[in-house]
Amino acid sequence: LAVSGSTVYAGGSFSTIGGQYRGSIAALSASTGLATAWNPDAYGDVYTLAISGSTVYAGGSFLYIGGLDRYRIAALSASTGLATAWNPNASGSYVRNLAVSGSTVYAGGSFTTIGGQARNRIAALSASTGLATAWNPNANGTVTTLAVSGSTVYAGGSFTTIGGQPRNHLAALDATTGLATAWNPSASNNVYTLAISGSTVYVGGNFTSIGGQARNYLAALDVTTGLATAWNPNASNVVYTLAVSGSTVYAGGIFYSIGGQT
Numbered sequence: 720l721a722v723s724g725s726t727v728y729a730g731g732s733f734s735t736i737g738g739q740y741r742g743s744i745a746a747l748s749a750s751t752g753l754a755t756a757w758n759p760d761a762y763g764d765v766y767t768l769a770i771s772g773s774t775v776y777a778g779g780s781f782l783y784i785g786g787l788d789r790y791r792i793a794a795l796s797a798s799t800g801l802a803t804a805w806n807p808n809a810s811g812s813y814v815r816n817l818a819v820s821g822s823t824v825y826a827g828g829s830f831t832t833i834g835g836q837a838r839n840r841i842a843a844l845s846a847s848t849g850l851a852t853a854w855n856p857n858a859n860g861t862v863t864t865l866a867v868s869g870s871t872v873y874a875g876g877s878f879t880t881i882g883g884q885p886r887n888h889l890a891a892l893d894a895t896t897g898l899a900t901a902w903n904p905s906a907s908n909n910v911y912t913l914a915i916s917g918s919t920v921y922v923g924g925n926f927t928s929i930g931g932q933a934r935n936y937l938a939a940l941d942v943t944t945g946l947a948t949a950w951n952p953n954a955s956n957v958v959y960t961l962a963v964s965g966s967t968v969y970a971g972g973i974f975y976s977i978g979g980q981t
Contacts, residue, residue, distance in 0.1 A: 720768070721768040721769060721770050721775070722749070722770075723770045723797070724749075725748065725749045725750065726746050726747065726748070726749060726755065727746070727747045727748075727749050728744070728745070728746050728747075728768050728770065728775060729744070729745050729746075729747060729768075730743060730744050730761075730764075730765030730766065730767065730768050730777060730779065731743060731744075731764065731765060732764045732765075733745075736754060737752055737753045737754030737755075738753050738754060739753075739754035739758075741754055741758060741760070742759075742760040742761050742762065743761040743763065743764055743765045743779070743781065744759050744760075744761045744765045744768075744777060744784070745757070745758070746800075757797075757798075757799075757800045758800050759777070759784050759785040759786075759793075759795050759800040759801070759802070760784070760785075760786075760800075761777070761779065761781040761783065761784040762781055762782055762783035762784070763779060763780045763781030763782055763783070763784075764779045764780045764781065764813075765777050765778070765779040765781060765784075766778055766779040766780070766813060766814070766815050766816075767779065767814065767815060767816045767817045768817070769817040769818060769819045769824070770797070770819075771819040771824075771846065772797075773796065773797045773798065774794050774795065774796070774797060774803065774846075775794070775795045775796075775797050776792075776793070776794050776795075776817050776819065776824055777792070777793050777794075777795060777817075778791060778792045778809075778813070778814030778815065778816065778817045778826060778828065779791060779813055779814060780812060780813040781793075784802060785800060785801045785802030785803075786801050786802060787801075787802040789802055789806060789808075790808050790809055790810075791809040791810075791811070791813055791814045791828070791830065792807050792808075792809045792814045792817075792826060792833070793805070793806070794849075804849075805846075805847075805848075805849040806849050807826070807833050807834040807835075807842075807844050807849040807850075807851070808832075808833070808834075808835075809826070809828065809830040809832070809833040810830045810831050810832040810833065811828060811829040811830035811831055812828075812829045813828050813829055813830075814826050814827070814828040814830065814833075815827055815828040815829070815861065815862065815863050815864075816828070816862065816863060816864050816865045817865070818865040818866060818867050818872070819846070820867040820872075820894070821846075822845065822846045822847065823843050823844065823845070823846060823852065824843070824844045824845075824846050825841070825842070825843050825844075825865050825867065825872055826841070826842050826843075826844060826865075827840065827841050827858075827861075827862030827863065827864065827865045827874060827876065828840060828861065828862060829861050830842075833851060834849055834850045834851030834852075835850050835851060836850075836851040836855075838851055838855060838857075839857050839858055839859070840858040840859075840860065840861055840862045840876070840878070841856050841857075841858050841862045841865075841874060841881070842854070842855070843897075854894075854895075854896075854897040855897050856874070856881050856882040856883075856890075856892050856897040856898075856899070857880075857881065857882075857883075857897075858874070858876065858878040858880070858881040859878050859879060859880045859881070860876055860877035860878035860879060861876045861877045861878070862874050862875070862876040862878065862881075863875055863876040863877070863909070863910065863911050863912075864876065864910060864911060864912050864913045865913070866913040866914065866915050866920075867894070868915045868942070869894075870893065870894045870895065871891050871892065871893070871894060871900065872891070872892045872893075872894050873889075873890070873891050873892075873913050873915065873920060874889070874890050874892060875888060875889045875890075875906075875909075875910030875911065875912070875913050875922065875924065876888060876909065876910060877909045878890075881899060882897055882898045882899030882900075883898050883899060884898075884899040884903075886899055886903060886905075887905045887906055887907070888905075888906040888907075888908065888909055888910045888924070888926065889904050889905070889906045889910045889922065889929070890902070890903070891945075902942075902943075902944075902945040903945055904922070904929050904930040904931075904938075904940050904945040904946070904947070905929070905930075905931075906922070906924060906926040906928070906929040907926045907927050907928040907929065908924065908925040908926040908927065909924050909925045909926070910922055910923070910924040910926065911923055911924045911925070911957070911958065911959050911960075912924065912958065912959060912960050912961045913961070914961040914962060914963045914968070915942070915963075916963040916968075917942075918941065918942045918943070919939050919940065919941070919942060919948065919950075920939070920940045920941075920942050921937075921938070921939050921940075921961050921963060921968055922937070922938050922939075922940060922961075923936060923937050923954075923957075923958030923959065923960065923961050923970060923972065924936060924957065924958060925957045926938075929947060930945055930946045930947030930948075931946050931947060932946075932947040932951075934947055934951060934953075935953050935954055935955070936954040936955075936956060936957055936958045936972070936974065937952050937953075937954045937958045937961075937970060937977070938950070938951070952970070952977050952978040952979075953977070953978075953979075954970070954972065954974040954976070954977040955974045955975050955976040955977065956972065956973045956974040956975065957972050957973050957974070958970050958971070958972040958974065959971055959972045959973070960972070
């Protein structure tokens, strides 16, 4: 999901939503839940959305979206739903996550080429041209989630090396060089979702230890040290998505107990 003003954009594998036929992607009224006329009609699944100004970026396993052939990544007009000329053309099975920062679109997934260059599972793309920049952390496993904070790009996934360093499933990358910083929480298994709030990085996934502590599937890490804080909801199973609003962290996954409650 991605929200812009009074519109909620949704991606997935659905064929109807908000009372209308919509192929894997839709815009919904935030007040009524009804689908708007916006209809890029993807051929294939949409896994991730990011909004910047009048552009909706989409990533997934699709091969066609917004009226044009677009392989796994596309930029769509927020007014018409049509694909723009921006076309990084990712290889592999899918683009799993997108994050926009200024004039750069960061992409993570299973690809090995994107934006006209060899890029293993993570890349930075020009928001104007769609071409890959020189930034190249070169992950050895899938990058599932991305979050940008200032001059740092946080990446999570199934990798064990990224940015030129050993990093188990989670890393902080310099937004200029692509090199891994000293921050190294070393998750015991895959990281699926990240959310940053102030001096805390919230992490969800399939791990049972992270940041030097036992943490089941969900943890809060110090943004400076990478160590786990005392915050410990102790989820009973995998956490796939997180969102932070004020003093509340929302979590979704396949758990049946979390935060001391069913």
